[in-house]
Amino acid sequence: MSNPRQPAHPIDPLFTERWSPRAFTEEAIPAAQLMSLLEAARWAPSAYNVQPWRFIYAHRDTAAWQPIFDSLVEFNQMWTKRAAALVVIASAREAVFPGKTEPVPNASHAFDAGAAWASLAFQAQLSGWSAHAMAGFDADRLRTAIDLPEGYAIDTVVAIGRKGDPAVLPDGVRAREVPSDRRPLAESAFEGSFGAQG
Numbered sequence: 001m002s003n004p005r006q007p008a009h010p011i012d013p014l015f016t017e018r019w020s021p022r023a024f025t026e027e028a029i030p031a032a033q034l035m036s037l038l039e040a041a042r043w044a045p046s047a048y049n050v051q052p053w054r055f056i057y058a059h060r061d062t063a064a065w066q067p068i069f070d071s072l073v074e075f076n077q078m079w080t081k082r083a084a085a086l087v088v089i090a091s092a093r094e095a096v097f098p099g100k101t102e103p104v105p106n107a108s109h110a111f112d113a114g115a116a117w118a119s120l121a122f123q124a125q126l127s128g129w130s131a132h133a134m135a136g137f138d139a140d141r142l143r144t145a146i147d148l149p150e151g152y153a154i155d156t157v158v159a160i161g162r163k164g165d166p167a168v169l170p171d172g173v174r175a176r177e178v179p180s181d182r183r184p185l186a187e188s189a190f191e192g193s194f195g196a197q198g
């Protein structure tokens with residue numbers, strides 16, 4: 001099968017080689033390796049460097065795994081059951097900005113958590129592991145499961161594992177186990193103004 005990921009401008013192969021598999025091998029991830037991925041996330045940029053992200057993680061086959069796993073929608077449970085770890089990425093909705101004493105709403109909290117997710121995903125790719133973000137979870141159930149305080153939003157749950165044989169997946173899902181393409185850059189990038197591009 002031809003690789004649909006042909007960059008139109010020169011970029012490091014890291015960006016096209018990373019993709020989000022659903023077939024994992026069931027290999028456990030060493031604690032130090034998981035910390036390395038979270039360490040990469042820790043160095044993400046954030047508005048005023050307030051670092052709104054929080055990472056609540058669980059290795060498979062530990063007590064912490066099941067409540068997070070149970071909050072995922074059935075489709076995501078079907079493939080994450082072979083993942084090595086789950087990481088909930090949450091972020092503080094408010095921050096105390098430099099020179100202030102009181103917390104105020106932080107408009108960038110989810111944006112910054114997204115930067116942390118991307119850093120984690122690229123470090124995983126560099127380390128021979130794969131990360132797959134999910135929005136498919138029951139947020140109320142997950143909030144209770146991880147004792148998340150009200151002032152934090154749940155941004156995503158990330159499944160981490162070693163990329164495996166697509167044969168472990170049901171037919172319809174197996175067919176999607178290939179790197180996806182992207183629309184042309186000209187449909188996303190506009191000089192000066194958005195204009196009539198919408």
Ligand SMILES: Cc1cc2nc3c(=O)[nH]c(=O)nc-3n(C[C@H](O)[C@H](O)[C@H](O)COP(=O)(O)O)c2cc1C
Pocket residue numbers: 018019020021076132133134135136137156179180
């Ligand atoms: C915030 C977010 C939520 C996502 N939610 C799910 C999900 O619930 N289930 C799933 O199978 N994939 C999910 N994905 C994976 C996307 O479908 C995938 O990243 C996208 O199709 C691009 O493919 P790639 O990551 O392989 O390049 C999610 C990705 C992101 C970034």
